[in-house]
Amino acid sequence: MSERILISNARLVDPASGRDEAGAIGIDGERIAIVAAGVNDPRLRDFDATRTIDGRGAVLIPGLVDLAARLGEPGHEHAGLLESELAAAVAGGVTSLVCPPDTDPVLDEPGLVEMLKFRARNLNLARLYPLGALTRGLAGEALTEMAELSEAGCIGFGQADVAIRDTLVLHRALQYAATFGYSVWLRPNDAWLGNGVAAKGPLATRLGLSGVPVLAETIALATIFELVRDTGASVHLSRLSSAAGVDLVRRAKAEGLPVTCDVSIHQLHLIDVDIGYFDASMRLVPPLRQQRDRDAIRAGLADGTIDALVSDHTPIAEDAKHLPFAEADPGATGLELLLGAALKWGASAKLDLVRTLAAVTSRPATLLAARSPRAIESAAGLREGALADLCLFDPEEAWTVGPETLRSRSHHTPFARHEMPGRVRCTLVAGAVAYRAAG
Amino acid sequence: MFVRRNPQLNRNDELIHLLSIEGLPASILTHILDTAGTFLSVNERDVKKVPLLRGKSVFNLFFENSTRTRTTFEIAAKRLSADVINLDIARSSTAKGESLLDTIANLSAMHADMFVVRHSESGAPYLIAQHCAPHVHVVNAGDGRHSHPTQGLLDMYTIRHYKKDFRNLVVAIVGDIVHSRVARSDIHALTTLGAPEIRAVGPKTLVPGDLKEMGVRVCHDMAEGITGADVIIMLRLQNERMSGGMLPSAGEYFKTFGLSPEKLALAKPDAIVMHPGPINRGVEIDSAVVDGAQSVILPQVTFGIAVRMAVMSIIAGNSA
Numbered sequence: 001m002s003e004r005i006l007i008s009n010a011r012l013v014d015p016a017s018g019r020d021e022a023g024a025i026g027i028d029g030e031r032i033a034i035v036a037a038g039v040n041d042p043r044l045r046d047f048d049a050t051r052t053i054d055g056r057g058a059v060l061i062p063g064l065v066d067l068a069a070r071l072g073e074p075g076h077e078h079a080g081l082l083e084s085e086l087a088a089a090v091a092g093g094v095t096s097l098v099c100p101p102d103t104d105p106v107l108d109e110p111g112l113v114e115m116l117k118f119r120a121r122n123l124n125l126a127r128l129y130p131l132g133a134l135t136r137g138l139a140g141e142a143l144t145e146m147a148e149l150s151e152a153g154c155i156g157f158g159q160a161d162v163a164i165r166d167t168l169v170l171h172r173a174l175q176y177a178a179t180f181g182y183s184v185w186l187r188p189n190d191a192w193l194g195n196g197v198a199a200k201g202p203l204a205t206r207l208g209l210s211g212v213p214v215l216a217e218t219i220a221l222a223t224i225f226e227l228v229r230d231t232g233a234s235v236h237l238s239r240l241s242s243a244a245g246v247d248l249v250r251r252a253k254a255e256g257l258p259v260t261c262d263v264s265i266h267q268l269h270l271i272d273v274d275i276g277y278f279d280a281s282m283r284l285v286p287p288l289r290q291q292r293d294r295d296a297i298r299a300g301l302a303d304g305t306i307d308a309l310v311s312d313h314t315p316i317a318e319d320a321k322h323l324p325f326a327e328a329d330p331g332a333t334g335l336e337l338l339l340g341a342a343l344k345w346g347a348s349a350k351l352d353l354v355r356t357l358a359a360v361t362s363r364p365a366t367l368l369a370a371r372s373p374r375a376i377e378s379a380a381g382l383r384e385g386a387l388a389d390l391c392l393f394d395p396e397e398a399w400t401v402g403p404e405t406l407r408s409r410s411h412h413t414p415f416a417r418h419e420m421p422g423r424v425r426c427t428l429v430a431g432a433v434a435y436r437a438a439g
Numbered sequence: 440m441f442v443r444r445n446p447q448l449n450r451n452d453e454l455i456h457l458l459s460i461e462g463l464p465a466s467i468l469t470h471i472l473d474t475a476g477t478f479l480s481v482n483e484r485d486v487k488k489v490p491l492l493r494g495k496s497v498f499n500l501f502f503e504n505s506t507r508t509r510t511t512f513e514i515a516a517k518r519l520s521a522d523v524i525n526l527d528i529a530r531s532s533t534a535k536g537e538s539l540l541d542t543i544a545n546l547s548a549m550h551a552d553m554f555v556v557r558h559s560e561s562g563a564p565y566l567i568a569q570h571c572a573p574h575v576h577v578v579n580a581g582d583g584r585h586s587h588p589t590q591g592l593l594d595m596y597t598i599r600h601y602k603k604d605f606r607n608l609v610v611a612i613v614g615d616i617v618h619s620r621v622a623r624s625d626i627h628a629l630t631t632l633g634a635p636e637i638r639a640v641g642p643k644t645l646v647p648g649d650l651k652e653m654g655v656r657v658c659h660d661m662a663e664g665i666t667g668a669d670v671i672i673m674l675r676l677q678n679e680r681m682s683g684g685m686l687p688s689a690g691e692y693f694k695t696f697g698l699s700p701e702k703l704a705l706a707k708p709d710a711i712v713m714h715p716g717p718i719n720r721g722v723e724i725d726s727a728v729v730d731g732a733q734s735v736i737l738p739q740v741t742f743g744i745a746v747r748m749a750v751m752s753i754i755a756g757n758s759a
Contacts, residue, residue, distance in 0.1 A: 202652035206461065208561040208584030208623060277446055278562030322540050322570070324560035326583070 002029035003050050003431065007392060009039070010055025014062065015358035016365075016381030025060060027388040030430040035384050055392055058425055061357055062381045063095025063126075063389035065364040067262050068238060069313035069335055071128075072409070073116070075104025080315025080409045082116075085335065086125035088408035090427040090435035092336035093391030094311070095126050096375065098368070100185075100238075101133040102160030108133035108144045110152035117153045125434050127389075129155045129368065129375055131185055134173050140164040140191075143173055146182055155368065155375060156236065158185030161285050165191040167223060174233035183371040187238040188220035188245065189286065197326040199241070199289040203272040209325060212287050217245040225252050228259060234371060237261035239312060241286035243296030250305045260367050261305075263297050264312035265334055265341035270294070270414055280321040280328035281414045284312075301359055302349050308364035309345070311338040315410035332413040336406055339393060340420030347421070353395075388431040397423040446568055453757040456568045456577040457750050459586040460627040468631055472596050474749035475742065481518065482744055491752045492521035495552040499525045500542075500567075501580070502558040507716065508580050511740070512555045512589075515747035521553075539563070540570050547572045553751065554578070561585035561620075573759040578750060584618050589750055590715050591624025593743040595632060597735055598670055600742065601711050605632040611665045611706075612655075613640040613696060614674030614723055617647055621715045622674060630654050640664030641696055644685040661696050668706040672713045673698050676723045689722045699725045703733065711735045 005027040012023045012035070026034035026047045034043050069089065072080025089097055101107035107116070113130050120128035132154030136142045146157055157177055164170040177184045193216035198204040200211030217240070225248070228235055240246055240263050249261050266284050271294050275282040282288060300306040314331025321328045334341075338360055346356025365379035380386030398419045403411040427435040445462045449455045454467055481489055497516040499509050509525060516523045528542065537545075546554070553576045556564045561583030568577040581587040595605075602608055610629055616622040616639045629637050630653075639646050639655040650657050658664035665671055680686050698712065712724075712734045720726045728734060 200649070202649070205617075205649060205652055206623070208582075208586065208620060210584075278565045280566075319538065319540075322538070322566070324539070324558065324563040324566055324583075326560050326562075 004028050004048060005428070005431065006044070006047055006049035006052045007055045007060055007390070008052060010058050010060040010392060012060050012382055013353045013357060014382035015354050015362040016062065016379070017383070018354055019382060020352070020354050024055070025382065025390070027428070027431045030387060032382065032384055032386050032388045035382055053392065053426060057396065058392050058394050059353065060382070060390060060392050062361045062365070063391050063427060063429065064093045064338055064360045065368060066094045066097040066311050066313070066335065066338055066360070067308050067364050067368070068264065068310035069094070069097040069099055070102070070315065070331070071099055072315040073103065074112070076315065079317040079320070082119055083123055084407065084409040085313070085315060086120060086123055086128070087435070088333070088335045088406065089126035090429065091407040091424060093339045093393060093424045093427050094335055095389035095391070095427060095429050096129065096365070096368070097126055097335070098129045098131060098155065100158060100160040101131050102138060102162065106133045106137050107131070107154070108136050108149070110145070110148045113149060113152040113154055124429065124432060126429060131156050131158045133157065134159050134177070134184060135164065135169065138162040140166060140169055143176055146177060147180060150180070150182060156183040156185050156371060158238070159187070161187055161189070163189050163191035163194060163220065170223070171227055171231070174227050174231040174235070178231045178233035183234045183236055185236045185238055186224060187286070188217050188224060188240070190216040190220045193219065197283065197287065198275065199272050199287040201272055201290055203275060207275070207278065214242045214244050214289070217242050217286070218248060221245055221248045225257060225259070228257050232258070234258040236367070236371070239264050239267065239286055239310065240297065240306065241267055241289050241293065243293045246296045246300040246305055250300070253305065260307045262308040262310045262364070263301060263306050264310050265337055266312060266332065266414060267294065267297050268301065268309060268345055269341060274414065275325070278325040280323065280325050281332065281412050281416060283321070283325055283328045283330045284332060284414070285330040298345065298349060301345070302351060307367050309338065309342055309359040311335050313408070315408060316412045317410070321412045333406060333408045333410040334413065335408060337401065337413065337415055337420060339391070339422050339424065343395070343422045344420070388428050390428045391424060392426040393422050393424045395422055399423050446565060449757060449759055454754050455757050455759050457588050457754060458564050458568060458577065458579045460588045460591045460624045460631065461586070463631065465631050465633070468592065468595065468628060471592055471746065471749050471753060472599060474753060475596055475745040478745040478748040479742070482741070487518050488520055489518065490520045492516065492519035492755055495521045495755060496550060497521045497523050497553045497555060497751070498546055498551045499523065499555045500528055500546070500557070501526070502528045502556070502563070503581070505557055505581065508557060511743050512580060512747055515744050516751060518744070519748055519752055521751070539566065543567050543571055547575060551575055553755065555580050557581045559583055576754045578754070581620055584620055585623065587620040587624050589743070589747050590621050591628045592750065593739060593746040594625050594672065594713060594715070595628045596742045596746050597713060597739050598711075600738070601735060602669060605629065605634045608634045608669045609636045609638070609667055610634055610670040610672065611638040611640050611668040612672045612674065613661070613664060613698065615645045615676055615680060616641055616650060616674065617645055618677070619674050623653070625672060626653050626655055638664050638668070642686070645680065661702060662705055665702060666705045668710055670711055670713065671698065671703070671706055673724050675715065675717065676719060693722055697723055697725065698728050700727050700731065703728055713739055716740070
């Protein structure tokens, strides 16, 4: 007999429908059976719950959808394990995530993708949607077997952080992907200009760090847009970093190009000055840029130019940051910080919860569903009949980021010791409790 | 965001490490220069030793080779009566896979009192200063493109020796400024000590316009850059700049930005010419200028010992 869970007395916030009201949700097995406003819905009396979760003081939302999270496996088990990182996901309220193909070995073989999906499914934590490699070994030379990889479960194809140097190869990759309607995920970064370890600017100049100019992003975007115009391929742009980049995307969207984009929690909240005295936790890809770039990114996320906020979760081995800045591994843990980062941004931008949380729920979910029919179920929101992927969090409770509060195997983050708003009480995936906070 | 303390200073704002000139007040810079002045006479005595660092162990940690800089630190430490241990790490532990911090932990366990660090990555001495035992002092002997503070200080000593006062000077720094830790240290020191006009001179590939952010006037024309200058600091040109596509050839560089006697005539008649060494004669500077009356390149080397003695003795006297 399947479980019947009642989450009562919660504030229901559903960015997909705009709902924001007190109510309760009844879950029958994997799906939402009742969405009740207030407490007087007669169906609640007859629901006959096997388990009741008191949602008093908490907000119930659809589970978060994270479009960029690395999980350590395969190949980087010393930094993160599938189990630890998917546990971190649900602890952060994330119920669906997209992982890039830059594992070791690279996700360019259907067998590897099937194995990864199989192992993730057996853990019964967050849902995993892998991206396949666009080129074999991410080498930017030969195309992968996209149709095979798609059958194995890849929801799109990308190059992670490895830019394709040869424009002819990129052109053909987009033509080929467009043939089958596969979406291509690219981080706009010119292979030649984009090699520095910090953003070009006064800070990199002062510290003597090699700088990545904004040009690295805008030239890559201009190339991608021309190729999209020519091929009709649908492209998702990962992790914008600059004001000029946001502006180019805004114009491309106005033109009607089939492009979407995301930005990471780091670019949303931090700038290059935060590097301070060579703080290696701020060694990130893309690099942190200046105040005006952060302002444009915040505005772009609010006005919808930027479709989604991502954690850019990258497990980093404990000692891999104890190195000179340029030699430190780039990246940071983030799955458990996505909700807090969104709430922090929403509060400072004076957005209501519906609009704030759309950036981590309905907007990425819709994007995923539109491009990847397999993911359509995660996009339904708080609706009767929808899969019960839910997150219950306490908006008033703040917590301090640190090794003792993080589930991820990796604890390196620029937000270490920061206070984060919004503590996740409980996360459900397909009606099953995947995470419940202690106490 | 958190307010980060300058890691070079203790709670009383005394110097405990020398990592960069940036962020140090003029009073500390002046104190170092004044102290160096007193050591200069020690270096001219028959017995060139003072007992200030007697019983202390100074470890020269050179993760990047530099015989010249290492030697000047070694001489300075020995004249302060310290025991000096030279570790050529470029060829030993890290080559065997030991991490930087493991190396530091091991040397700390040998009761080191001071690390003099040269590293190819910007910021490496900060990492070491953060992770070494609290009684250990760190001197940056050059990190990546970031900083070479003792060179900056010896350059200031040289300028003050010949020009007395910084407050009316036009200083031209010529060459590969974007890759130069010496230029960065000189610029910070000159700004802090009140030099009113600092010019960064070179082609746009080596002197990009955004260097303005450091408070310098950017000149892409050699004649404009050195006209009326009181001090000309020539930088060494690395061969990599040609293979990296930043310059076509050494010959063309000498023609456009090399310092010849004719170009030097555009500067003030009493202008001094400096160079951190080693010199590429005929690439960035003409032999006639190196050996000419206005060159103070060898005095720089002499002052360098005194300045390094001053730095080591001052930081050794301050505790974390």
